[in-house]
Amino acid sequence: MSERTFYITTPIYYPNDKLHIGHAYSTTVADTLARYKRLQGYDVFYLTGTDEHGQKLQRKAEAAGKDPQSYIDGIVSWIQRLWERLDISYDDFIRTTEPRHKTVVQEIFTRLVSQGDIYLADYEGWYCTPCESFWTERQLHEGHCPDCGGTVELVREPSYFFKMSKYADRLIAYYEEHPEFIVPESRKHEMLNNFLRPGLEDLCVSRTSFSWGIPVRENPEHVVYVWLDALTNYITALGYLSQDPILRERFEHFWPANVHLMAKEIVRFHAIYWPIFLMALDLPLPKQIVAHGWLLMKDGKMSKTKGNVIDPNLLIDRYGSDALRYFLLREIPFGQDGVFTPEALMERLNFDLANDLGNLLHRSLSMLGQFCEGVIPAAGTITALEEEVAALAVQSAKQVEEALDRYDFAGALSAVWNLVRRGNRYIDETAPWALAKQQDVNRLGTVLYTVFEALRVISVLLQPFMPKTPHKMWEQIGIEPGEFTTWASAKQFGLLPSGIQSRKGDPIFPRLDVRAEVEALDQMMDQKQGASIVSEQVQGSSTTEIPAAEKADAEMTGVAQLIQIEDFTKVDLRVAQVIHAEAIPKADKLLKLQLDLGTEKRQVVSGIAKYYAPEQLVGQKVILVSNLKPVKLRGVESNGMILAASVGEQLVLATVSGDIPLGAKVK
């Protein structure tokens, strides 16, 4: 294991409802940092998860006629599916209802009681159920909850309290000794001026008004306060106080966290309560609390009632996960609020991705095909111009790191795009088509080599932000992930070997019809929740209860069972030939197939062993779903799926009716 570790967390999300692009933003930001650190060679642990307790969830489940856990399970699997679709590379997903979390929280609570940091006393206050918050008399706004304006009820109950005041001075000192602790710094001032300096009140850390929580072991009518429960996920997930020595070791290895990432509204819990809990447990404090802004909609904060939420799945369906990630990271100045508008999204996708990056790759490959038979030439004489491009590439790589180190994602991407634009300009300046006409092979070689080397650097630098795009670029350029795609390789210009056979494909980002897309997106938002139901039914993955009103809404639109042509074109079907087939030991249904797609060979595992003997298959032409995410079946990697028709116990392979080259697209 590497010496350098990097532990990063997102907040654990509250699964009372489906998530929106604001949550996707937090998680994407954390993912980008996790990927960046992995590329730099850090031993990274990236944690996300769900915060599954609380009265709100209990009531929501009741309203849906379900027990809380099964209600939550449905939403959690929806969330996990979303993260999968967004290429979120988390190392663990913690759910606060898991035993590994609950038992440790109970143990922590017991310990804090026994050392006197938590004590039992009477609590009286005004309670707002939707907000799960207690308010003092004077905090109320005309007798109503100052947060939501709802009704409050006077509650008196014996409760456990945490002695916050005992640790306040130590925390202030910690802030002073660690000026980087809270990012951005203005949040630190808020903490100091509003809470720490005026004096912390003891925090009520238990509830008796509902039962959906972690029971206090020595007094089970009490459940642990949601924040004490939720925040500790950051240590329970790693293995704090685990029975398993390997997990305990993991905790020692990664704790303290390098970054707790979150939106600004929960900074207070992370910057005050959490460090104090940790002090009481005698654990080191996290290195940084990093707060980002909100993603707002045109008409303000996202909210279900405003009907301005947009299901991230719809955007992924339409534009792809990389495009969505790019937009989020590029458009929102980190730390500030950003505004989501269909127009802004379209501009970013068309201008930056399609016109600048996609077109640069495409035009370069096109020239390479026409002038060099698709083979990357050796560079000839290097002039000052090439040196300038090379210098910019190296500089861009450094700027990306500097920007990422200060959480300036927009700045990092803009550094990459400087290089993209320089690439386009370089092509104009050198006019390879003219060089080809003049048959200036030496100069043409230099120019095209330089262009592709710049593209290689660009692809390497994009890895943290857009996980799929670099692979698409490499595939078309003709390089395999390896020594030319490492993070460090971006700082060296001239690594790309010559003689590579490129494989020009479709443009990696299609140019979009702005007007049509804006209209479609506006409509999606107008449809409110109906829109996400359509998406779910297409995916067939939801176990979430759909309220009747929303069901009716979906039925009225009448399109739930239809798919768009775009949905179909996402599936890349190819003609392939079986060149080898063998049974997989201990798997009576599976065969391991080697396929020839013309341009490449593929290994696919197929569940057709009951119907076909391996020798029957060799030579057969089949239809391959070529862009299916790779999986391991019985430990054997499968890169795609072949199509077959089946009914009952009958199954036949789908094939082509005439002669056509391998790799031909089926549509």
Place this chain on the structure above:
RNA sequence: GGCGGAGUAGCUCAGCUGGUUAGAGCAUGCGGUUCAUACCCGCAGUGUCGGGGGUUCGAGUCCCUCCUCCGCCA
């Protein structure tokens, strides 16, 4: 009311510890190019850097004050 942040080209924003003619992208106008996804490249701009005062040889960048917006708290 207390504390903090922000106000820079039509729009979205960059401008670190004060230093030569204030920048980028988009939008606008003109021109070039044809390898490319009607794409790309060049040129042209416009800005009293919220208003006013001050410190300084010199301030968008520091200080004071006022206006507007936002955040946290009460």
